């Protein structure tokens with residue numbers, strides 16, 4: 001069929017009854033004008049028809065449309081029952097149209113027609129029309145399409161009409177010839193090949209590539225309804241069967257969710273590596289076969305390994321433990337404990353390991369289970385040497401008198417309670433001395449507090465150097481000192497007290513930096529199993545000390 005054949009004459013109209021639909025739809029013109037308008041429409045080369053989608057009946061067709069539908073008379077076409085010839089795909093497509101037309105939408109799509117042996121692709125503009133009974137009909141203007149394919153190609157195009165995959169056909173210059181509804185919906189307003197791609201330069205290169213290669217597949221960022229989406233793109237070179245000119249087919253589907261997932265995985269993998277590398281704890285990840293999966297630089301540093309951590313990957317962890325055990329104060333214990341933990345597969349944190357060089361490491365062991373399946377284990381080593389020293393320092397400070405360096409009242413209480421318990425439960429003996437400087441107030445008042453402090457320090461040093469290791473000298477108050485003497489009877493302690501008393505007096509005389517000398521009074525008592533509280537023994541020591549003061553100072557008294 002050619003367009004020339006379709007030239008209508010006004011005669012055609014004489015034996016046709018124009019439907020009154022046209023009146024309401026087109027111009028709302030007076031009835032007398034119907035025939036003139038219909039005659040005008042018959043003169044169009046463009047086929048125009050009105051189709052009742054619900055009843056599957058034709059309501060109007062101009063002369064060009066009659067030829068397209070291969071009808072000899074309009075009446076024959078209006079009487080035609082389309083339900084018997086309409087394919088299921090076409091019925092579904094039209095069923096999609098109905099609500100859209102009812103909403104007033106104008107739908108532009110390609111439709112294929114097969115009059116005789118011919119295949120015609122028309123760009124159909126489908127608009128809503130109100131029919132006589134008030135229902136919505138479809139007014140179709142079949143405009144010429146750029147595409148000229150043979151019948152089988154058009155049928156192939158029809159077949160891809162219902163796929164969610166986007167299919168577009170371009171000519172050799174990248175101008176759009178036809179696209180299926182999925183592509184049409186995604187690319188409204190975009191009609192060139194390069195406009196489909198976010199990267200136009202890449203589109204240019206692809207066109208050139210297709211001149212050399214018959215097909216090419218890629219993943220690219222494409223433009224879809226003004227947004228950018230990742231698509232898998234299949235490009236295939238073809239030839240227009242009529243003109244012999246090159247064209248190519250592009251099939252696309254959305255892979256954005258997969259790409260997003262891949263990106264997220266890549267980012268989190270990289271982030272994980274950065275985190276592992278940046279950690280200042282030594283980290284070693286083993287698989288269930290006890291092979292190293294990951295180690296970080298901090299791990300190598302802790303064990304003095306002079307290889308980059310990547311070189312440990314794949315190494316047998318049992319061998320690694322054997323070769324590093326020499327770093328530990330108890331090498332065999334280190335290896336044995338690792339094997340125990342692995343056998344138990346129970347999380348273990350804060351395992352303290354003493355190193356041969358005096359450092360302390362804290363070890364955490366975590367078995368790795370994914371969905372109840374064992375996948376190896378994670379070892380984390382942390383150097384806590386500084387922390388340990390700090391803690392020891394704090395503990396010492398908390399229990400030490402800052403002026404003299406002797407144990408303070410808190411330590412004295414703890415030690416005295418412990419000794420009292422031993423005396424009670426183990427029937428051993430212990431003594432307590434209370435030492436008080438004589439007339440210390442006068443020294444302070446005449447020479448000042450700072451000079452007085454020198455005296456206190458001298459007394460503390462004398463106690464420290466004169467007593468046994470097992471004795472505990474403490475500064476329990478201003479110028480009041482106590483000495484706990486485990487394993488000693490009050491009588492034995494009395495002898496020691498006298499010796500101390502003399503040594504203190506001599507020390508004050510010998511000390512060149514001390515501008516005064518002093519004596520002390522000492523009260524002596526013994527811990528008794530019957531003492532309910534340590535205050536009892538302290539009171540006796542206190543009483544003995546006051547007795548010594550009372551008796552003239554510079555002496556020892558026993559309670």
Ligand SMILES: Nc1nc2c(ncn2[C@@H]2O[C@H](COP(=O)(O)OP(=O)(O)OP(=O)(O)O)[C@@H](O)[C@H]2O)c(=O)[nH]1
Pocket residue numbers: 436437438439440441442444448449450451452453456477478479549553
């Ligand atoms: N320099 C110095 N003096 C202290 C410190 N703690 C207490 N003192 C002083 O020690 C003196 C204790 O005096 P008292 O307990 O009254 O008795 P005393 O002068 O030692 O006389 P007797 O104990 O009766 O022999 C007071 O002057 C206190 O201020 C201290 O940390 N440094």
